[in-house]
Amino acid sequence: MTSIKHILLREKRRFRLWMLLLLLIIVLFSILELSLGSAGVSFVEVFNPQDDYSKFVLQEIRIPRLLTALLIGGALSFSGLVLQTVFRNPLVGPSVLGISSGASLGVALVTMAGVSSFSNSDVPKVFAAIVFSMGVLLLLFSVAGRFRDNASVLIVGMLISYLAGAVVDILIFMSDNDALKEFTLWGMGSFSRMNYGEILVVSVLLLIAYVIVYRNRHLMNLYLIGELDEVNEKKKRRLVFLLIIIAGVTTAFVTAFCGPIAFIGIAIPNLMRFVLKISDHKYLLPGTVLLGAAVAVMCDLLSAMPWSDHSLPVNAVTSLFGIPIIVFMIFKSRHKTL
Amino acid sequence: MKALFYFILTIVFLGSCASSTTEAGVAKESLSKYAVGFHLYEHNDSMEVLIGDKHFVYAKSVKNTFVISSSTQLTFLKEMGCFSDIIGLFDANIYSDSLLLDGLKKGKILSFKNAASPDWEALSAHSKSIVLGYKHFPLHEKTVENLNLNVVPINEYMEEHPLGKAEWIKVIGVLSGKYAAADSIFKTIEAKYNAVKSTAKQNGVKVMAGEYYDGYWSVPGSSSYVALMIRDAGGEYLVKNISQSTLQMNKESFAELLKSAQYWRKLTPMDWQAKVLSKEEVRLQFDVYPTQMKGILYCDVNKTAYFEKALLHPDEELQDLITELNGGEGKIFYRLIKVD
Numbered sequence: 001m002t003s004i005k006h007i008l009l010r011e012k013r014r015f016r017l018w019m020l021l022l023l024l025i026i027v028l029f030s031i032l033e034l035s036l037g038s039a040g041v042s043f044v045e046v047f048n049p050q051d052d053y054s055k056f057v058l059q060e061i062r063i064p065r066l067l068t069a070l071l072i073g074g075a076l077s078f079s080g081l082v083l084q085t086v087f088r089n090p091l092v093g094p095s096v097l098g099i100s101s102g103a104s105l106g107v108a109l110v111t112m113a114g115v116s117s118f119s120n121s122d123v124p125k126v127f128a129a130i131v132f133s134m135g136v137l138l139l140l141f142s143v144a145g146r147f148r149d150n151a152s153v154l155i156v157g158m159l160i161s162y163l164a165g166a167v168v169d170i171l172i173f174m175s176d177n178d179a180l181k182e183f184t185l186w187g188m189g190s191f192s193r194m195n196y197g198e199i200l201v202v203s204v205l206l207l208i209a210y211v212i213v214y215r216n217r218h219l220m221n222l223y224l225i226g227e228l229d230e231v232n233e234k235k236k237r238r239l240v241f242l243l244i245i246i247a248g249v250t251t252a253f254v255t256a257f258c259g260p261i262a263f264i265g266i267a268i269p270n271l272m273r274f275v276l277k278i279s280d281h282k283y284l285l286p287g288t289v290l291l292g293a294a295v296a297v298m299c300d301l302l303s304a305m306p307w308s309d310h311s312l313p314v315n316a317v318t319s320l321f322g323i324p325i326i327v328f329m330i331f332k333s334r335h336k337t338l
Numbered sequence: 339m340k341a342l343f344y345f346i347l348t349i350v351f352l353g354s355c356a357s358s359t360t361e362a363g364v365a366k367e368s369l370s371k372y373a374v375g376f377h378l379y380e381h382n383d384s385m386e387v388l389i390g391d392k393h394f395v396y397a398k399s400v401k402n403t404f405v406i407s408s409s410t411q412l413t414f415l416k417e418m419g420c421f422s423d424i425i426g427l428f429d430a431n432i433y434s435d436s437l438l439l440d441g442l443k444k445g446k447i448l449s450f451k452n453a454a455s456p457d458w459e460a461l462s463a464h465s466k467s468i469v470l471g472y473k474h475f476p477l478h479e480k481t482v483e484n485l486n487l488n489v490v491p492i493n494e495y496m497e498e499h500p501l502g503k504a505e506w507i508k509v510i511g512v513l514s515g516k517y518a519a520a521d522s523i524f525k526t527i528e529a530k531y532n533a534v535k536s537t538a539k540q541n542g543v544k545v546m547a548g549e550y551y552d553g554y555w556s557v558p559g560s561s562s563y564v565a566l567m568i569r570d571a572g573g574e575y576l577v578k579n580i581s582q583s584t585l586q587m588n589k590e591s592f593a594e595l596l597k598s599a600q601y602w603r604k605l606t607p608m609d610w611q612a613k614v615l616s617k618e619e620v621r622l623q624f625d626v627y628p629t630q631m632k633g634i635l636y637c638d639v640n641k642t643a644y645f646e647k648a649l650l651h652p653d654e655e656l657q658d659l660i661t662e663l664n665g666g667e668g669k670i671f672y673r674l675i676k677v678d
Contacts, residue, residue: 186553
């Protein structure tokens with residue numbers, strides 16, 4: 001008994017230490033993100049902007065980008081963790097249900113239909129992405145209701161993804177250069193597209209989703225080790241339904257605003273499990289959100305390349321970061337499940 | 339050792355004979371002046387064109403028919419009076435020319451589907467026609483070779499100099515057996531452009547260009563068509579030392595450059611009704627900080643048929659820019675939206 005208590009205490013201590021470390025990393029990265037950039041707004045000006053232009057750069061460019069990176073990193077990692085629990089598979093991510101592909105299809109239709117990016121307004125694309133990704137989610141559920149196992153839902157999700165991909169390919173094939181460029185850049189992901197209003201909407205959504213999932217953390221733990229299967233099948237099905245909806249809606253909104261951001265949703269929950277060495281959602285949920293936020297800001301810093309006029313697509317950097325982790329996890333989990 | 343010496347001597351001699359034969363076979367200087375994508379040599383009865391590693395020789399009086407794959411090729415052929423030589427096209431949806439669409443409807447002009455995936459079977463039945471290639475054709479090189487098709491790449495879109503784009507009319511002239519006419523048309527374009535250019539005052543007005551695409555600004559490089567045009571109009575293009583034709587810039591880098599711009603050159607496929615904008619409106623609409631901005635040099639590419647018309651009338655585009663950089667109103671391509 002004493003040893004279990006001791007283990008729990010050790011887990012708690014490790015968790016607190018990691019949370020503290022993550023918060024420090026986030027603060028450090030945030031200061032760097034706000035201080036670095038081609039506009040030459042210095043570290044000191046972050047706290048006390050010298051002129052209107054510095055204020056503009058901070059308020060209209062750097063702060064929204066930082067908040068977006070924090071929010072999207074946290075949201076995708078959260079969504080990935082929830083889906084990995086639902087499917088009891090560490091290699092599942094937010095894109096597997098076809099939701100990102102649905103969003104891509106929506107954006108492809110809008111860009112190929114000639115709604116041009118005349119101003120910075122992304123409203124038509126965001127709207128189409130949300131409508132199509134939610135459409136995919138509804139389709140998934142109308143089909144998935146007929147299956148009893150989650151693997152079938154996963155397969156249906158992947159098939160929907162291929163279907164959406166096929167339509168996108170047709171649209172790409174028929175599109176002109178400008179539309180193709182617009183769609184390609186959307187697909188590369190960016191944290192520079194959200195304004196304060198949109199950030200607020202996604203923050204509130206993520207907060208509600210987080211609270212709902214966190215309240216179900218004990219059930220998620222039981223589900224993960226298979227104990228819920230034996231106790232209450234109905235309860236299990238309700239939990240799975242709720243979790244998929246939450247992960248789906250979160251992914252849909254994130255993809256709609258920032259494009260499909262690769263690998264954060266798969267890699268971060270695995271990395272958090274690895275550092276905490278536990279699968280308890282009480283610790284994993286906050287840890288994953290914070291780590292996701294920190295990694296997203298780090299990736300954005302690298303992709304912005306403040307030392308140069310060039311910038312890299314965020315997706316390239318998140319992939320460079322995420323793929324080695326996933327490969328590592330595949331080797332690690334050959335004989336293990338969650 | 340002696341044998342080796344004679345062997346090397348023989349090789350050197352034969353080598354020099356071979357090169358001198360080549361030298362004797364072609365005119366020494368390329369007839370292209372501004373374009374870098376092709377070289378043109380005149381012989382007694384024929385014209386020789388080098389485009390990249392492709393080499394074509396046509397008799398001066400040759401008569402050809404054409405399959406086109408871009409609207410700029412249509413512009414060239416119409417200017418050369420060769421419209422009736424067009425027997426087919428790719429991507430019918432990109433054309434707005436009523437005569438061409440009418441020909442297509444009546445079956446006088448054939449559609450070979452998309453340039454990205456042509457109807458090879460139909461195309462091979464017209465293997466004697468010249469297919470004017472565009473961006474996609476390098477992908478089909480093997481198929482083109484197997485079907486023995488006659489594809490000539492028209493890479494005018496890769497030229498950075500305004501007159502370099504127009505100079506591709508000389509290649510069309512060679513292919514249609516009307517080189518002299520093409521050369522004369524080009525000389526007129528060149529003279530008009532240079533005449534307009536000579537009227538520009540080098541007043542160093544600061545100009546920026548760039549279009550927004552989903553989180554990134556697509557900005558022409560410092561040696562691009564846009565940069566050269568702005569310089570020829572007497573302005574100073576704010577992007578420096580960027581060798582690529584286009585650069586994807588993040589919001590902050592773009593805002594930093596646009597901050598000191600007095601004019602912003604914008605091309606969009608939309609009719610923008612605004613006549614005057616406040617700096618605050620520009621800031622809110624585009625997330626930029628236009629402290630010095632006096633105006634936006636705005637071109638609706640659809641309404642003005644910019645890509646087709648500016649190709650052979652760079653003087654008119656230059657004239658518009660010169661007028662607007664001096665506070666006037668452009669007539670053909672650009673409209674000045676004043677910024678207060």
